[in-house]
Amino acid sequence: MTAVLEVSGLKTHFFTHAGVVKAVDGVDFTVNKGEVMGLVGESGSGKSITGFSILGLIDQPGRIVEGAIRFIGEDIAKAPEDKLKSIRGNRISMIFQDPMMTLNPVLRIDTQMMEAILAHEPVPRKEAWERCRDALGLVGIPSPEERLRAYPHQLSGGMRQRVSIATAFLNKPDLIIADEPTTALDVTIQAQIIFEAQKLTRQTGTAMIWITHDLAVVAGLADRISVMYAGRIVEQGLTDDVIDRPLHPYTVGLLGSVPTANNRGERLFQIEGMTPNMLALPEGCAFSPRCGSASGACRTPPPIEHVADRELRCYHPRSQAAAQ
Amino acid sequence: MTVFVIRRLMQAFLVVFLMSVIVFFGVNIVGDPIYMLVSPDADQADIEAAIRRLGLDRPIWEQYFLFLKGAVQGNLGDSFVFGQPALKLILHHMPATLELAFSALFLAIVFGIPLGLFSGLYPDNPVSKGIMAGSILGFSLPTFWVGLMLILLFAVELGWLPSTGRGDTASVFGIQTSLATWDGIRHIFLPALNLSLLKISLAIRLTRAGVREAMGQDYVKYARAKGVSTKRIIFVHVMKNIMIPVVTVMGLEFGSLIGFSVVTETIFAWPGMGKLLIDAILQLDRPVVVAYLMIMVLFFVLINLMVDILYSILDPRVRLQDQGA
Numbered sequence A: 001m002t003a004v005l006e007v008s009g010l011k012t013h014f015f016t017h018a019g020v021v022k023a024v025d026g027v028d029f030t031v032n033k034g035e036v037m038g039l040v041g042e043s044g045s046g047k048s049i050t051g052f053s054i055l056g057l058i059d060q061p062g063r064i065v066e067g068a069i070r071f072i073g074e075d076i077a078k079a080p081e082d083k084l085k086s087i088r089g090n091r092i093s094m095i096f097q098d099p100m101m102t103l104n105p106v107l108r109i110d111t112q113m114m115e116a117i118l119a120h121e122p123v124p125r126k127e128a129w130e131r132c133r134d135a136l137g138l139v140g141i142p143s144p145e146e147r148l149r150a151y152p153h154q155l156s157g158g159m160r161q162r163v164s165i166a167t168a169f170l171n172k173p174d175l176i177i178a179d180e181p182t183t184a185l186d187v188t189i190q191a192q193i194i195f196e197a198q199k200l201t202r203q204t205g206t207a208m209i210w211i212t213h214d215l216a217v218v219a220g221l222a223d224r225i226s227v228m229y230a231g232r233i234v235e236q237g238l239t240d241d242v243i244d245r246p247l248h249p250y251t252v253g254l255l256g257s258v259p260t261a262n263n264r265g266e267r268l269f270q271i272e273g274m275t276p277n278m279l280a281l282p283e284g285c286a287f288s289p290r291c292g293s294a295s296g297a298c299r300t301p302p303p304i305e306h307v308a309d310r311e312l313r314c315y316h317p318r319s320q321a322a323a324q
Numbered sequence B: 001m002t003v004f005v006i007r008r009l010m011q012a013f014l015v016v017f018l019m020s021v022i023v024f025f026g027v028n029i030v031g032d033p034i035y036m037l038v039s040p041d042a043d044q045a046d047i048e049a050a051i052r053r054l055g056l057d058r059p060i061w062e063q064y065f066l067f068l069k070g071a072v073q074g075n076l077g078d079s080f081v082f083g084q085p086a087l088k089l090i091l092h093h094m095p096a097t098l099e100l101a102f103s104a105l106f107l108a109i110v111f112g113i114p115l116g117l118f119s120g121l122y123p124d125n126p127v128s129k130g131i132m133a134g135s136i137l138g139f140s141l142p143t144f145w146v147g148l149m150l151i152l153l154f155a156v157e158l159g160w161l162p163s164t165g166r167g168d169t170a171s172v173f174g175i176q177t178s179l180a181t182w183d184g185i186r187h188i189f190l191p192a193l194n195l196s197l198l199k200i201s202l203a204i205r206l207t208r209a210g211v212r213e214a215m216g217q218d219y220v221k222y223a224r225a226k227g228v229s230t231k232r233i234i235f236v237h238v239m240k241n242i243m244i245p246v247v248t249v250m251g252l253e254f255g256s257l258i259g260f261s262v263v264t265e266t267i268f269a270w271p272g273m274g275k276l277l278i279d280a281i282l283q284l285d286r287p288v289v290v291a292y293l294m295i296m297v298l299f300f301v302l303i304n305l306m307v308d309i310l311y312s313i314l315d316p317r318v319r320l321q322d323q324g325a
Helices: A047-054 A081-087 A109-118 A125-138 A144-149 A157-169 A187-204 A215-219 A239-244 A249-256 B002-030 B044-054 B060-072 B086-121 B126-140 B143-157 B182-215 B218-225 B230-267 B273-282 B286-314
Strands: A003-016 A019-032 A036-040 A062-071 A092-095 A175-179 A207-212 A224-229 A232-238 A305-307 A310-312 B170-172 B175-177
Touching (some): A003 A047, A003 A207, A019 A036, A019 A047, A036 A047, A036 A215, A047 A207, A109 A125, A109 A157, A125 A144, A187 A207, A207 A215, A224 A239, A224 A249, B002 B286, B086 B126, B086 B273, B218 B230, B230 B286
Parallel strands (some): A036 A207, A036 A224, A092 A175, A175 A207
Antiparallel strands (some): A003 A062, A232 A310, A305 A310, B170 B175
16 A cells, blocks of 8 residues: 555644644654545644644644655655645645635635636636536535535535535545544534545545544544544554554543443543643643553653554553453 | 615605704704894895895794705705705715715725735734824824825925815716816825825725734635635635625715815815805805705715625625615
8 A cells, every 4th residue: 555645753833922832742644545544632632733734734823843744755844835735725635624614605616616626727617617516416416506606605514514525526636634524513414424525535545534533433434543632643553443442541531431322321431630731731641640540651751652553652551351 | 675775765765854854953043044144234124134035034844844845846945145056056066075085985995905905914014013003193183184284295395286176177978077187186186185094094904804804714724725826815715705894884984085075175175065064054054054964864875775785796695685674
């Protein structure tokens, strides 16, 4: 399998008045062609910032301080803006969280979709329009000609997110970063959107990073899962392995707090404490203050360990038996 | 849409009617015009005759009723001073005021929007801070003082531009305008700049606030993520959004441009409606004051209506038939 994206040692920091926020602090992962990677974590764990870093869309006062982002072999972490512009929306596209906010309210759908094509290819408007129409048909939008003439407020939330997905696939990108694309939608629409996205990645061989806080969403969708906590990936592996046999105490906690039929009527498991203040992260392992098995060793940051085909940052991984 | 326009026009007539009542009785309270009109050495019989001639001997409510009767036939009464129909007098002075107001609006848009755009895009730039400081001056300095300073600087010290009056006019599409001759433009520049200073500042602040807000919106980030050029993001995505408040406010402010022109026209001796009004008030020329204010009310209502229609073109989310008013 060829790697589409290799991120290594990525650090994106925000230099605020109150101090340096290390939103992403040493992240490594690889996404292969046609693969869906689930990037899971709580709010503020740095998963969205990781996505924006890849596209070079970090606004002041933030910037990428270290690390490499190899996209098809080429490091784009320090690429000039022109180079990034030719990649954005073309080779790597992005689907945003809230379809209500991402489409410009005063521009018609066709304007907003066609500009994604016209920004990268000098094709006749008619051809661009036809490609948009076909793309809308692919994501299951009925009478796409009519929808193209509509304004965003005339479409429902699910419809708008389908428009975003269709737009993301317009230029047949190598990679799509989907930043919680189903969080703002209700559950039935969520399932449809996931289905459409999955279908399209299979058909086109496009790789995808699906950012979410919902393990249930990625369980059925992703090939691999990376769990992020306080700017670092703490556990990474094949979806089934991670879900069935979580090793990092944080992953164990996350999975334990998902309601299932088995624990009906019982109190739901809860990870103790709160997400850490990003301005004052605990020394060493950021999860240690909330971790049941923390020890003195956790004062120094745990290195990445390879356990079977899993990557892990923990001194005290749960034994596979205990996790069962 | 048609229903909306008709309803608006009916409301306009009600407002004009109420306005005429207030002004008619209000001016009557201010003073008796008769002593302004007759010569100081006129005897009692002359005065009595003048009073009867102007219809001032009748009770005020009867005068008003007669005025209304004339008004529905398009006759707003004759000026006490000039003896001409008040409406004709005002219409005669209107082109000068309108051209002044339009020139001021033009300056406000041409200077205000680009300056506001710049300071919104680069808020930390020293130039932007200079623009913002300038706009505070534009807001807070009184119009009459700025007018005098402009005359002092450009007409007296530098001698570049004339300080008073309207220059040569030429006919464009049957309208006499000073914008068609070089001399006319030289004459209109200072008063138009004076009148527009406040509106330039307003346009700067509105545009800047709009740009700052829009640049942080998700749709801008999304457009960037699509690889759209910065130029297109600013001039299509952002501008189209901020034009909504800018057009609304600038449109509504056009009425106040005509209103404020009273001060500017007085300072620059610009022969417009504002100058006419001031003279009419000083001489208690009631028909002219009433007619002027009724026309102004109509103006405001029409401007509001046009802004509403423009608004529905700019903002697809607005549907005129859905609005309550």
